[in-house]
Amino acid sequence: MTDCLSPIAADAPLFAGLPGDIAVSFEFFPPRTEAMDEQLWDAIGTLAPLDPAFVSVTYGAGGSTRERTHATVARLVRETALVPAAHLTCVGASRGEIAEIADRYWEAGVRHIVALRGDPQPGMGGQFAPHPDGYANAAALVAGLAARHPFDLSVAAYPEGHPESPSPQADLDNLKRKIDAGATRAITQFFFSAETYFRFLDRALAAGITVPILPGIMPVTNLAGIRRMGGNTAIPSWLEAMFTGLDDRAGPRALVAAVVAADLCRRLYEGGVRDFHFYTLNRADQAFAICQLLGLRPRDSQS
Template sequence: MTPQISLEFFPPQNLEGSFRLWDTIHALAPLAPRFVSVTYGAGGTTRDLTRDAVRAINKSTGLNTAAHLTCVDATREETMAIAEGYAAAGISEIVALRGDPPKGSGAFEPHADGFANSIELIEALADTGKFTLRVGAYPDIHPEARGSKADIDWLKAKLDAGASEAITQFFFEAETFLRFRDECAKAGIDKPILPGILPIENWKGARNFAFRCGASVPAWLDDAFAKAERDGRHDLLATALCTELCSDLMDEGVDALHFYTLNRPELTRDVCHALGVTPQIQLENVA
């Protein structure tokens, strides 16, 4: 079985970043992803950049492009105006998230005239009838959740509000996702849940990111990457571990994978090739 794939990019913030984004798209678009998504910075800091990147990718490549949209630091009117702008540009896919507060600002605080949470945002977007909606999910407990049951109940509420699919935070062991998938099924969730896959470009960075978002870090990974870095085998280990993780998921019936590319295509491409996902299309005249 060859899995379907989807890809996540982040919007460029300078000229160098723009070149890197388009190099990543050129490298990975031939793998014919089911969709690609573009992230939103914490506190809505890349709102305009995200909008520009989504429109450019959609127009220049023909890829099915999804925009991240959050509730942070915006009124309902402003948020829905962004969504309507996407619809007018022919973009019908949105990843609807509450969003993280600006760095250093503490806990999330809804805008006085904004959406209070992701469920309100999803309901408003669903009511337009213009979008396919995806939401976030957390195989490890979200840092703000009261526990795993509360996390799953909230996910079910988001899906019931109008979302058609969920994408998980990344994780390091297949069992983490498989346990979560089983718990979701027991809770009555029957919509697809895509496992979020993070090819590890830099172990220190991935480890720090995991701690910030509540993803558990197995001790054996620290040891494995410490040895690999001493021997100059970091990328080899990262490719092998990511391929094994994906293979283990596929052995348990997972047929779609969502890759967090970090706008660095090499490891994602190598893992996909190892899984049998080979080039299917060719992009032309992309600037």
């Protein structure tokens, strides 16, 4: 692997000397309460000066946050200079309903959609069942959205495989179908080994996938939560050990999480990665600190 760090950075401790030549993007989720709304917009206000390439807003299971997602994205368009990306899934919606949602986003000035199949609805035994008049999968959704408007379309990628995929190759074939349908980039599920990501890139390139594949970075705030969200993501034993005894110590836990995620980002940087996507969980401090360590500074502090 080629070391892309400057000689100064390589000789200096930890992250010293990194030039900040990176692009970042951030994921948020729509708030459910007034307090959560305040936390979200505080986080957006903190991270906006880092000039992200885009900020995405998630879409709840079964479309449960449809209106809150739209309201959050519309406010981003109205009140900020950020580029919003609205998540949209196949779950619980007909093609006509999805077309209506897409039209509303387009009319609101949204030009970027994160197109996902979505998680199975409750009561379906953990199995995805498409709407009778809906899209069967993310590739079909991408094709439908691309035909509706010239959206910038992002899709999901799984370096360690989707939990429902019968094999790594089948999962990669599915990603290729999404790209061929019109997706312009992929964003990965979070992972904890840089080599996992680089091996996945090699396999994707061999399969003819040449669009950018952004690494999704998740600072670990709660190991139990990571296990629930992680699907096939391997949780290394060393990570388990680092969080031992921190269940009731939020401050130290957040510090360890930021250090672990920053170290992963530096390893990715050493391998040539310059684009990072952060799953913020509507908290700014860890993502901001990692960007600072990587040399990225807020616009108002740059000379």
